[in-house]
Amino acid sequence: MINYTDIKPGKVLAIDNEPFEVVWTSGVVKKQRQKPHNTAKMRNLKTGATIERTFTQSDKIEEAELNTCEIKYLYTNPKTHEAMFCSPADPSDRFILPQEVLANKLGYVLENSVIEAIEFNDNIISIKLPNKVNLKVAEAPPNIKGNTSAGGNKVVTLETGLKVTTPLFINTGDLIRVNTETGAYSERVVE
Numbered sequence: 001m002i003n004y005t006d007i008k009p010g011k012v013l014a015i016d017n018e019p020f021e022v023v024w025t026s027g028v029v030k031k032q033r034q035k036p037h038n039t040a041k042m043r044n045l046k047t048g049a050t051i052e053r054t055f056t057q058s059d060k061i062e063e064a065e066l067n068t069c070e071i072k073y074l075y076t077n078p079k080t081h082e083a084m085f086c087s088p089a090d091p092s093d094r095f096i097l098p099q100e101v102l103a104n105k106l107g108y109v110l111e112n113s114v115i116e117a118i119e120f121n122d123n124i125i126s127i128k129l130p131n132k133v134n135l136k137v138a139e140a141p142p143n144i145k146g147n148t149s150a151g152g153n154k155v156v157t158l159e160t161g162l163k164v165t166t167p168l169f170i171n172t173g174d175l176i177r178v179n180t181e182t183g184a185y186s187e188r189v190v191e
Contacts (some may be wrong), residue, residue, distance in 0.1 A: 001060055001061060001062060001063075002061050002062075002063050003061070004028070004037070004038045004055040004056060004057060004059055004061060005028050005038065007022055007025055007038050007040050007055060007061065008022060008025060009022050009023060009024060009025060010022065011063065012045070012063065012064040012066055013042065013061060013062065013063060013064055014062045014063065014064040014065075015042075015053070015062075017121070018044055018045075018046060019044070019045040019046065019064040019066065019120045019125060020042035020043065020044055020045065020051070020064070021042060021043050021045055022040050022041075022042050023040075023041050023042060023043050023050070024040065024041040025038055025039065025040045025041075026038060026039040026040075035056050035057060036056070036057065037054050037055065037056045038054070038055045038056075039052065039053070039054045039055075040052070040053055040054075040055065045118075045120070045125050045126060046100070046101075046120075046125050047100065048100070048103070064120060065120070066118055066119065066120055067118075067119040067120075068116050068117065068118055068119070068128065069116070069117050069119060069124075070088050070114050070115070070116060070117070071085045071086070071087065071088070071114070071115060071116075071117045071124070071127075072085060072086050072087070072088045072091075072112065072113070072114050072115075073085055073106070073109050073110075073111060073112070073113050073114075073115060074086055074094070074111065074112065075111050076106060081099065082096045083096065083097050083099075083102055083106055084096055085097055088114050097124060097127075101124060101125060101126060101127070102127060103126070105127055105129055105180070106160070107158075107160050107161065107162030107183075108129055108133050108135070108160065108162065108178065108180045109127075109129070109133075109160065110135075110159065110160060115127055115128070115129065116128040129180040130180065131179065131180060131181065132177050132178065132179055132180065132186055133177070133178055133180055134175055134176070134177050134178075134189050135158040135159055135160060135162070135175070135176060135178055136158065136159045136173065136174070136175050136176075137156045137157070137158060137159075137166075137170060137171065137172055137173060137174045137175075137176060138156075138157050138158060138159045138161075138172065139156060139157040139172060140154065140156040140157075140166075140170055140171050140172045140174075141154050141155075141156075143168050143169070143171075152167060152168050153165050153166065153167060153168065154166060154167075154168055154170070156170055156172075158176075158178070162178075162183075164176070164178055164183065164184070164185050165184070165185060166185040167185070169188075170185075170188060174188055175188070175189040175191055176188050176189060177189050
Protein backbone atom coordinates (compact mmCIF):
# COMPACT_ATOMS: atom_id res chain seq x y z
CA MET A 1 0.00 0.00 0.00
CA ILE A 2 1.18 3.50 -0.76
CA ASN A 3 0.21 6.83 0.71
CA TYR A 4 -1.86 9.36 -1.24
CA THR A 5 1.07 11.79 -1.07
CA ASP A 6 3.27 9.31 -3.00
CA ILE A 7 1.07 9.32 -6.11
CA LYS A 8 3.16 10.94 -8.83
CA PRO A 9 3.32 10.74 -12.65
CA GLY A 10 4.82 7.44 -13.79
CA LYS A 11 3.51 5.38 -10.84
CA VAL A 12 1.37 2.38 -11.75
CA LEU A 13 -1.58 1.72 -9.43
CA ALA A 14 -3.91 -1.28 -9.19
CA ILE A 15 -7.48 0.05 -9.10
CA ASP A 16 -10.36 -2.45 -9.31
CA ASN A 17 -7.80 -5.10 -10.36
CA GLU A 18 -6.77 -3.02 -13.41
CA PRO A 19 -3.35 -1.38 -13.96
CA PHE A 20 -3.46 2.42 -14.20
CA GLU A 21 -0.44 4.61 -14.94
CA VAL A 22 -0.54 8.06 -13.33
CA VAL A 23 -0.22 10.71 -16.05
CA TRP A 24 -0.81 13.89 -14.01
CA THR A 25 -1.43 14.87 -10.39
CA SER A 26 -2.50 18.06 -8.67
CA GLY A 27 -0.15 17.37 -5.79
CA VAL A 28 -1.46 17.45 -2.24
CA VAL A 29 -4.02 20.24 -1.96
CA LYS A 30 -5.55 21.49 1.30
CA LYS A 31 -8.26 24.11 1.17
CA GLN A 32 -10.08 25.65 4.09
CA ARG A 33 -12.37 23.19 5.90
CA GLN A 34 -11.42 20.35 3.56
CA LYS A 35 -9.30 17.32 4.08
CA PRO A 36 -6.04 17.26 2.11
CA HIS A 37 -6.40 15.40 -1.18
CA ASN A 38 -4.45 14.49 -4.31
CA THR A 39 -6.28 14.38 -7.65
CA ALA A 40 -4.72 12.15 -10.32
CA LYS A 41 -5.41 11.61 -14.00
CA MET A 42 -4.60 8.00 -14.91
CA ARG A 43 -4.47 5.88 -18.07
CA ASN A 44 -5.59 2.25 -18.06
CA LEU A 45 -2.66 0.20 -19.39
CA LYS A 46 -4.99 -2.46 -20.81
CA THR A 47 -7.62 -0.36 -22.57
CA GLY A 48 -5.97 3.07 -22.89
CA ALA A 49 -8.99 4.79 -21.28
CA THR A 50 -8.26 7.70 -18.96
CA ILE A 51 -9.93 8.41 -15.63
CA GLU A 52 -9.58 11.06 -12.95
CA ARG A 53 -9.75 10.16 -9.30
CA THR A 54 -9.25 12.04 -6.04
CA PHE A 55 -7.36 10.29 -3.22
CA THR A 56 -7.49 11.24 0.47
CA GLN A 57 -5.71 10.12 3.64
CA SER A 58 -8.17 7.31 4.31
CA ASP A 59 -7.78 5.66 0.86
CA LYS A 60 -5.93 2.38 0.61
CA ILE A 61 -3.94 2.59 -2.63
CA GLU A 62 -2.22 -0.47 -4.01
CA GLU A 63 0.77 -0.19 -6.33
CA ALA A 64 0.50 -2.53 -9.32
CA GLU A 65 3.10 -5.26 -9.68
CA LEU A 66 4.29 -5.31 -13.28
CA ASN A 67 6.68 -7.98 -14.52
CA THR A 68 8.60 -8.18 -17.76
CA CYS A 69 9.35 -11.20 -19.88
CA GLU A 70 10.82 -11.83 -23.30
CA ILE A 71 8.63 -12.97 -26.19
CA LYS A 72 9.43 -13.62 -29.84
CA TYR A 73 7.34 -12.03 -32.60
CA LEU A 74 6.74 -14.59 -35.34
CA TYR A 75 4.35 -13.09 -37.91
CA THR A 76 1.03 -11.35 -38.50
CA ASN A 77 -1.73 -13.17 -40.35
CA PRO A 78 -2.63 -10.90 -43.32
CA LYS A 79 -6.27 -12.07 -43.38
CA THR A 80 -7.15 -11.83 -39.69
CA HIS A 81 -4.46 -9.29 -38.66
CA GLU A 82 -3.68 -11.45 -35.62
CA ALA A 83 -0.09 -11.29 -34.37
CA MET A 84 1.52 -14.62 -33.46
CA PHE A 85 4.15 -14.78 -30.72
CA CYS A 86 6.05 -17.55 -28.95
CA SER A 87 8.38 -18.13 -26.05
CA PRO A 88 12.02 -17.60 -27.13
CA ALA A 89 13.01 -20.82 -25.32
CA ASP A 90 10.16 -22.96 -26.73
CA PRO A 91 8.92 -22.11 -30.28
CA SER A 92 6.03 -24.56 -29.90
CA ASP A 93 4.59 -22.43 -27.04
CA ARG A 94 2.66 -20.06 -29.35
CA PHE A 95 0.04 -17.47 -28.52
CA ILE A 96 -1.84 -14.56 -30.12
CA LEU A 97 -1.90 -11.05 -28.68
CA PRO A 98 -4.92 -8.82 -29.39
CA GLN A 99 -4.51 -5.49 -31.20
CA GLU A 100 -5.43 -3.57 -28.01
CA VAL A 101 -2.25 -4.88 -26.38
CA LEU A 102 -0.06 -4.10 -29.37
CA ALA A 103 -1.40 -0.56 -30.02
CA ASN A 104 0.23 -0.15 -33.46
CA LYS A 105 3.70 -1.03 -32.12
CA LEU A 106 4.31 -3.90 -34.55
CA GLY A 107 5.38 -1.46 -37.27
CA TYR A 108 8.69 -1.16 -35.42
CA VAL A 109 9.27 -4.90 -34.91
CA LEU A 110 10.81 -7.30 -37.44
CA GLU A 111 9.65 -10.90 -37.72
CA ASN A 112 11.56 -13.30 -35.44
CA SER A 113 12.65 -10.46 -33.14
CA VAL A 114 12.75 -10.98 -29.39
CA ILE A 115 11.03 -8.12 -27.55
CA GLU A 116 10.07 -7.31 -23.97
CA ALA A 117 6.49 -7.80 -22.80
CA ILE A 118 4.88 -6.24 -19.73
CA GLU A 119 2.74 -8.57 -17.57
CA PHE A 120 0.08 -7.79 -14.97
CA ASN A 121 -1.48 -10.73 -13.07
CA ASP A 122 0.25 -13.17 -15.46
CA ASN A 123 -1.40 -11.58 -18.53
CA ILE A 124 0.55 -9.64 -21.14
CA ILE A 125 -0.85 -6.10 -21.23
CA SER A 126 1.70 -4.36 -23.46
CA ILE A 127 4.98 -4.69 -25.32
CA LYS A 128 7.97 -2.48 -24.62
CA LEU A 129 10.03 -1.13 -27.49
CA PRO A 130 13.43 0.57 -27.42
CA ASN A 131 13.31 4.35 -27.95
CA LYS A 132 14.81 4.03 -31.45
CA VAL A 133 15.01 1.15 -33.93
CA ASN A 134 16.93 0.64 -37.17
CA LEU A 135 14.81 -0.41 -40.16
CA LYS A 136 15.56 -0.83 -43.87
CA VAL A 137 13.70 1.26 -46.46
CA ALA A 138 11.69 -1.11 -48.71
CA GLU A 139 10.18 1.52 -51.04
CA ALA A 140 11.11 5.14 -51.64
CA PRO A 141 9.81 7.42 -54.41
CA PRO A 142 12.52 8.82 -56.68
CA ASN A 143 14.06 12.20 -55.97
CA ILE A 144 12.90 14.94 -58.29
CA LYS A 145 15.39 17.75 -58.76
CA GLY A 146 14.05 21.05 -57.46
CA ASN A 147 11.23 19.38 -55.54
CA THR A 148 11.75 21.29 -52.29
CA SER A 149 8.51 23.25 -52.29
CA ALA A 150 6.97 20.53 -50.09
CA GLY A 151 9.67 21.07 -47.46
CA GLY A 152 12.17 18.62 -48.90
CA ASN A 153 10.48 15.51 -47.47
CA LYS A 154 8.99 12.31 -48.88
CA VAL A 155 7.11 9.33 -47.46
CA VAL A 156 8.94 5.99 -47.60
CA THR A 157 7.77 2.47 -46.73
CA LEU A 158 9.93 0.44 -44.34
CA GLU A 159 10.51 -3.33 -44.35
CA THR A 160 7.78 -3.77 -41.70
CA GLY A 161 5.21 -1.89 -43.82
CA LEU A 162 5.38 1.26 -41.68
CA LYS A 163 5.32 4.58 -43.57
CA VAL A 164 7.68 7.33 -42.38
CA THR A 165 8.38 10.86 -43.63
CA THR A 166 12.08 11.28 -44.42
CA PRO A 167 14.38 13.78 -46.16
CA LEU A 168 14.69 13.57 -49.95
CA PHE A 169 18.15 11.90 -49.88
CA ILE A 170 16.79 8.62 -48.41
CA ASN A 171 16.65 5.82 -51.03
CA THR A 172 15.40 2.23 -51.24
CA GLY A 173 17.76 -0.08 -49.34
CA ASP A 174 18.98 2.58 -46.88
CA LEU A 175 19.01 1.76 -43.18
CA ILE A 176 17.35 4.49 -41.10
CA ARG A 177 16.75 5.05 -37.39
CA VAL A 178 13.15 5.73 -36.35
CA ASN A 179 11.88 7.06 -33.01
CA THR A 180 9.30 4.54 -31.71
CA GLU A 181 7.52 7.07 -29.47
CA THR A 182 6.84 9.68 -32.17
CA GLY A 183 7.16 7.60 -35.35
CA ALA A 184 9.52 10.21 -36.77
CA TYR A 185 12.66 9.72 -38.84
CA SER A 186 15.76 10.26 -36.71
CA GLU A 187 18.79 9.67 -38.92
CA ARG A 188 20.33 7.54 -41.66
CA VAL A 189 22.50 4.73 -40.32
CA VAL A 190 25.80 4.18 -42.10
CA GLU A 191 26.66 0.48 -42.19
